[in-house]
Amino acid sequence: KAGVTQTPRYLIKTRGQQVTLSCSPISGHRSVSWYQQTPGQGLQFLFEYFSETQRNKGNFPGRFSGRQFSNSRSEMNVSTLELGDSALYLCASSAPTGDKVDTQYFGPGTRLTVL
């Protein structure tokens, strides 16, 4: 099976702009999670979607939003970009097994740089 894919891989934006990142999960996986990774804060959970419903959300401002489509593909959007939004954004998919959190399969990430 193909792994989790994320597009684009690299992105440079300026403050105030908005950005949309895309994630295609492993075929058959219906849960998609997003994480932000920075040197200072480490890996922080953004949100999780299952069957187009957000089931949990991390402690991020409303500028960060996401959605999931009927084919399980997911997008996240960051509006009014700030310098501190520069980070590696990781998407992960999983096949629900009944656990609170299942094994996550990560994509390569999108490196966002805000100038």
Place this chain on the structure above:
Amino acid sequence: SQQGEEDPQALSIQEGENATMNCSYKTSINNLQWYRQNSGRGLVHLILIRSNEREKHSGRLRVTLDTSKKSSSLLITASRAADTASYFCATDEDDYKLSFGAGTTVTVRA
């Protein structure tokens, strides 16, 4: 906020030696997972241990879990240069949410 804390933050060992890293967490869990990350790339799942398990093996990896101490350890035996990476523990402190520790950076010297 981060649920887990890894110790040490960094580790440098010679090829062939064993590497041990520890993880402590704060709340009760159903399972604990370990992941590896190479040079800012995506994370790779290594092993999952459930709260009712005390030890688990996978190849050269050995994970222990002590729920009374809220801690886990990851042992990599007979390390190789390819084991150079950052290692993270992660717990299910909340439904559908994986909480990661700060990670341990392991460098294996040839």
